[in-house]
Amino acid sequence: SSGINAEYGGLYCIMSQVVKHKDLPRPAFVRDCQGANIPPEAIKHLESVLYTMPSMISQTRKKADNQFVELDWRIDVVLSNNSLAKILQPEILMAIKMTNSKSVIAQLTPQEFHSLRQSTAKVLHDMCQLRERKFMNS
Numbered sequence: 001s002s003g004i005n006a007e008y009g010g011l012y013c014i015m016s017q018v019v020k021h022k023d024l025p026r027p028a029f030v031r032d033c034q035g036a037n038i039p040p041e042a043i044k045h046l047e048s049v050l051y052t053m054p055s056m057i058s059q060t061r062k063k064a065d066n067q068f069v070e071l072d073w074r075i076d077v078v079l080s081n082n083s084l085a086k087i088l089q090p091e092i093l094m095a096i097k098m099t100n101s102k103s104v105i106a107q108l109t110p111q112e113f114h115s116l117r118q119s120t121a122k123v124l125h126d127m128c129q130l131r132e133r134k135f136m137n138s
């Protein structure tokens with residue numbers, strides 16, 4: 001039990017230094033993990049999380065720099081068509097203007113719109129919960 005606690009304590013110290021300073025070279029990280037008797041397969045996974053994932057995240061952020069600038073929307077109601085006399089079917093049209101001057105136009109049924117609205121509300125709620133946690137404030 002005390003051996004496991006010592007390993008976790010050593011691992012915690014190493015990882016916290018990597019996260020805080022972000023300049024610990026990969027070979028030094030591997031050497032420190034080996035010195036803490038961490039199994040090689042665990043070192044590979046940790047190395048991937050601490051060194052590969054941040055670069056992937058930063059690449060994703062660069063792609064995500066394109067943000068939306070404006071959202072226009074309207075509701076159209078289809079009164080009738082050639083085959084039916086009256087249908088009264090609503091459609092939601094959304095036009096999103098992006099910072100790269102591109103526009104995205106979406107045509108949604110009421111069910112799709114409600115699904116989008118609920119998903120957006122859930123994301124905003126989850127983001128508020130994350131903001132309240134201590135680790136997000138540091």
